[in-house]
Amino acid sequence: REQVLQMFVIGILVSIGLSLILASTIANPLSDLAAAAEAGRDRNARKMSPGRVRIPDLTARPDEIGRLSGALRGMVAALYDRIEANEQFAADVAHEIKNPLASLRSAVGTMRVAKRDDQREKLLEVIEHDVIRLDRLVSDISNASRLDSELVKEDEEDFDLLKMLGNLNEFLGEQARDKGIEYLTDLPKESINITGLEGRLAQVFVNLITNAISFCEDGDAIRVWARKRENRVLVVVEDTGPGIPDGALTKIFKRFYSERPEGQFGNNSGLGLAISKQIVEAHGGVIWAENIRPTDADITSDPLGARFVVGLPV
Template sequence: MAEEMRANRDRRGFFSLRGSPLTRKIIVFNLIALIILVAGLLYLNTSRDDLVAQRASALAGEARLVANVFEAQIPTLGPVNLATGDGVDVAETLAALTLRAGIEVVVFDPAQQIVGKTLGTGAGLPIPGAATEPGRTLISDGLSTVWNAAASLFASQKAAPAPPAQDDRLVPLLASALDGGATRITALRDGANSTELVAVTPILQAGQVIGAVAVLSPAGEIDALVRGDRERVLQMFIIALLVSVGLSLVLASTIANPLADLAEAAELGRDRNARKMSPGRVRIPDLTARPDEIGRLSRALRGMVGALYHRIDGNEQFAADVAHEIKNPLASLQSAVGTLRMIKREDQRDKLLDVIEHDVRRLDRLVSDISNASRLDAELVKEEQERFDLLAMLGNLNQYLGEDARAKGIDYITDLPAEPIRIDGLEARLAQVFVNLITNAVSFCEEGDAIRVWARKRQNRVLVVVEDTGPGIPEEALSKIFKRFYSERPEEHFGNNSGLGLAISKQIVEAHGGVIWAENIRPTEADITSDPLGARFVVGLPV
């Protein structure tokens, strides 16, 4: 069996996804939680809004700085025309500006006509968050490509309208700025569908608007930064995904593989029984050292299998004892019948018939007791235990059995507490125990002897004692009287008992979580060689 289990374990491998539904479930459940977490982060991520607000504030500052540069060159008095260069040279002023790479500055006159334009190529002003540009975003770009391809399958075939020209998109902002309003900022979409921030601020001469400056952020700058943040989240997601799968496999190997070993051990035992094979006993893997539920399961299965084999061994021994016990009266019967054929004298034939009748009664009693003993295990398991008053049951037995004892000249004494003692158990089966003990005591007593039945409660147990003043129990028999088919009786009582009564009583008491033992009553416990004054049987039951 051990070789088959090793072969199955090697075939299964340390990490098994195909043969272990439990492993697959562990991985799937862990990944679902991780995917939901990352999806929530991406969906609820506020980095784009933060970036837009940050860049918009910086862009507004740049627009006001450029407007201040123009206002510083405009004379306080006199006409100024940005289109003709009167009062300020727009092209020269724009050329003198140092702007960030990608920044576009457009100057408008009051008629909303462009009078100058420049594109930044240098480092420009330090803008928070603009020091490092995002690198390549392979994961984000790949996902975007897949998403766009999937969306194109369901999108309308109509051509998307062309975006309006840049100048047209700036008209609403210019109108507000040229009317003397404050700096205006907005986000626009360029031809490549990229986000573009625009800040428009007026150019003033002595409080009069003579033009406007529009500063446009680099095309796609916001989108690139958002993709960079998203890329970092996705990279961490992939790392967490790999770690989660690895840890799930390790966790599954510590759970699924031991469970598979336990299941395979049970299945191999079942298959052997189905094929009537018995090369060895079922060996449950010993995982009892694990301080978890699998260790507990292994301990329970090993205990269950051990109890099952103990029951099988007990049944085999019981069957052997039954065969041995039945052979004795059968041999006596066979001998008596054979002799009966040859005997002619009538008195001898009557003696042989008495022997035959005695052996038949002995066989009948033996078969009846064996039948009761064989059904006892199943009945103890199937019957429901109930709470009952032990003293009330003993009182009924004492009343019935006491009359029989007194009829034989035996004193019958009882000593039971006044308060009831309630226990959980099978009342009829426990009554059978005390009937066996009391009737045994009666059978060993003679006229003038006494039997005493008393009970006492000791903490969480109750002791019920049956004492008699009979001949006592031989010392060599004290350790054997509870064995099946053992009987220690005088010759005149031979064959009248099967030797199963005390064995059955012990089985019933132990099934209730109790103990039973026998001892001799001596004048003094210090002198164990003194003749016994009688026998004592003690039954201890949990309360």
């Protein structure tokens, strides 16, 4: 009986010890993670602590709790990044809409005191231009705001990238030639199949080529070529236009930034390249711009044109 009692007491002590160990290594960390997640959900808790939600950092643990902590921290960081991006986008939209509205307000106010018909006609042209600009801006903003959800919801499919580029070249090449621009293509004979959203990627190349057409004049040339490099395919759009100002190379992919000739002011929202970058990166690719120069040794030489490169995984 004494041995049974000793075994029983030892069993109880071992059970208590294991319970304490499990509580300190599993239950308590899980409770801390749950409390931090609930603090972000509960409005009253957010009022008491208005700062960011802090998920305990348990990533040093090699077990599932460490993985869970890392996943929660990454999810919270992604949510805050999205919130900040939406706030910045709303601020940019408000700023961009105010410009044509201010111009409209000024034109309408001036029209009331304008006496000559030629002055009124000129003000009507300004009003019409600003209304078209607002309509284009709102449409582009609507497309940009839906892009994230559409990239997630749409199903990716295998398609022939070169076939898609060939169709675009046939259509856009006519536009370029009508403007007196030479349109050249250099695509591999063998097909290159990739997985992605064909319509969205077509939107990227349409934007790059139409941009090149808008910057070129009679006598200029545009060249579209593609090459496959191991697990990547590079699609390049080159033109012999004025090139990109050096200070704009790091800005042209930002939302609402537009570097246009004086006669084309207000004809673009500045969202095209930003949307293109977002689409390419959603496909695991990269996009960049550079100037074509006579020699790489002299970066101060005048550019011979602009080059946009899109790299996509195969």
